[in-house]
Amino acid sequence: MPRRHLRVRAADAADSARIHSELDQLRARLEIPGDWPPEVLAEAEQAAATAKLPGYDATELPLFTLDPPGSLDLDQAMHLARRPGGGYRVHYAIADVAAFVRPGGALDAEARRRVQTLYFPDRRVPLHPAVLSEGAASLLPGEPRPAVLWQIDLDPDGATVLADVRRATVRSRRRLDYGAVQVAVDSGHPDPQLTLLAEIGLARELQEQARGGISLPVPEQEIEATADGYRPGYRAPRPVDGWNAQISLLAGMAAAELMLDAGTGLLRTLPAAPESGYARLRRCAHALYVPWPPALPYAALIRSLDPHLPHHAAFLNECTGLLRGAGYHAFDTARGLPAPADPGHAALAAPYTHCTAPLRRLADRWAQEICVALAAGEPVPSWVGDSLAEVPALMAGGERRAHEVERACVDLVEAELLRGREGEDFDAVVVDLDERRPEVGTVQLTEPAVRARCESAAGHHLPLGERLRVRLTRADPATRTVRFAPA
Incomplete structure (x- = not known):
């Protein structure tokens, strides 16, 4: 990998x-x-x-x-x-x-x-x-x-x-x-x-x-x-x-x-990677403004990307998940x-x-x-x-x-x-959810290229695959922890 x-x-x-x-x-x-x-x-x-x-x-x-x-x-x-x-x-x-x-x-x-x-x-x-x-x-x-x-x-x-x-x-x-x-x-x-x-x-x-x-x-x-x-x-x-x-x-x-x-x-x-892996990547592509038409094969998409572009670079890093x-x-x-x-x-x-x-x-x-x-x-x-x-x-x-x-x-x-930027808002997309607690999930920031845990209030489900504004609530290098909540 x-x-x-x-x-x-x-x-x-x-x-x-x-x-x-x-x-x-x-x-x-x-x-x-x-x-x-x-x-x-x-x-x-x-x-x-x-x-x-x-x-x-x-x-x-x-x-x-x-x-x-x-x-x-x-x-x-x-x-x-x-x-x-x-x-x-x-x-x-x-x-x-x-x-x-x-x-x-x-x-x-x-x-x-x-x-x-x-x-x-x-x-x-x-x-x-x-x-x-x-x-x-x-x-x-x-x-x-x-x-x-x-x-x-x-x-x-x-x-x-x-x-x-x-x-x-x-x-x-x-x-x-x-x-x-x-x-x-x-x-x-x-x-x-x-x-x-x-x-x-x-x-x-x-x-x-x-x-x-x-x-x-x-x-x-x-x-x-x-x-x-x-x-x-x-x-x-x-x-x-x-x-x-x-x-x-x-x-x-x-x-x-x-x-x-x-x-x-x-x-x-x-x-071969499971379909769920490709579904996750489609959510990431959506988050990072990487066009992926339904009819375009994954291999053709990869060859169309320019790793010099930051959002393409971030998406390519996410693609390594298919090799796990x-x-x-x-x-x-x-x-x-x-x-x-x-x-x-x-x-x-x-x-x-x-x-x-x-x-x-x-x-x-x-x-x-x-x-x-x-x-x-x-x-x-x-x-x-x-x-x-x-x-x-x-x-x-x-x-x-x-x-x-x-x-x-x-x-x-x-x-x-992100240390010292607590309270700041960022554009993100929800790329994963906890199956047992849908108010908890993972967000991918569009800028900077960070993935981290996000937790909404109880009873408020995070919108899987959708963009939203999130607020940084914690950035602690001592515990290597980054946390967000919906803004």
Whole structure:
């Protein structure tokens, strides 16, 4: 599920100190892992110093990475080429975390406890120690690194015709960031690799549309300081963000097909959304003045939106609610673990697995090991088979914690945004009601983009799906509480 990325930019030092103090208290309440145990750090440093490089040398590939500016935990690197006779060849290198993590060791146990990297407005809590995630295991430029290397051949329309994967030693040449790449492409004079990234990304987006898949261009939400307090803003994703995502999805779909053919693997699945979810979105569209004619399919609506527009950006964030049924399904027919009856991912309209972010997500290490073994015609490592059935529950717990972190951070930032504005009236729409108490529900403000609880007087039902003026009655960052009542 796409995350709402939050950055807090405080107006002054006092505001900054207060927000960071509140976030520290939040981390303590949620029991978020803090400092690394000494035995974990010792094992990570030993692994960084002694890890062996794979025998297959692919360092001649001039790979490049594409990440936000300043990122050091670089999971993926790519090289793109045209195939003789038409089509494309994608080389996609993924950090080989298994080269550093000993099954059953202290580092492995700590990763299973953390499950995934957590993101707060002011910092991130990583899955692996920095000596690995930002050092020896990261695909930093100029450094030989162990990697899981995919070669995926595409036809001229971007459809996969061949996929293979193996361990390899790689060396990235360049560390690029999204903004600089977009500027280069927009200038009309990008280098050949970036030209190919745009071509392949667009071709894969057309393939996704043909399948009936939907990629949400979810904006990054920023809370900006102004003279009057805090105000939400959005950074709309660039086209290059989508092209890069398509390369990652390409590897994840190739991995899923490999697993399904072999009868063993770990899929990321998502059932089709219920009609009630679409009904809720229609109410949100109404609230945010997003036209949605009854005959217009949801996928076509999403592609018609401009994430640069604030009301479209807010609506796209609401659309992430349709992805909440996603989960992991482990299967191994030889061990009696059945494959899912429906192995598809509804948002992608294809089977899919997570395998491209092992520095930040636990499950990807299992997926990588399975794919490498299957492609080589070798048995899956025993530690993978013995623990495969445990991974979905581990990931479910980690995702619940990540959702709790996200919700708590959003609540805190929204309370900070509205602090001191009690008694002020806002335009809103009722997007949800309590089935047992219809005087209680949820309102979506049209400006700023806030969702919060609203309670009317007893016996006065809130008008579901209708606009109304609401009055802010409470905005308390200490309890992360925002409350409204009809004005």
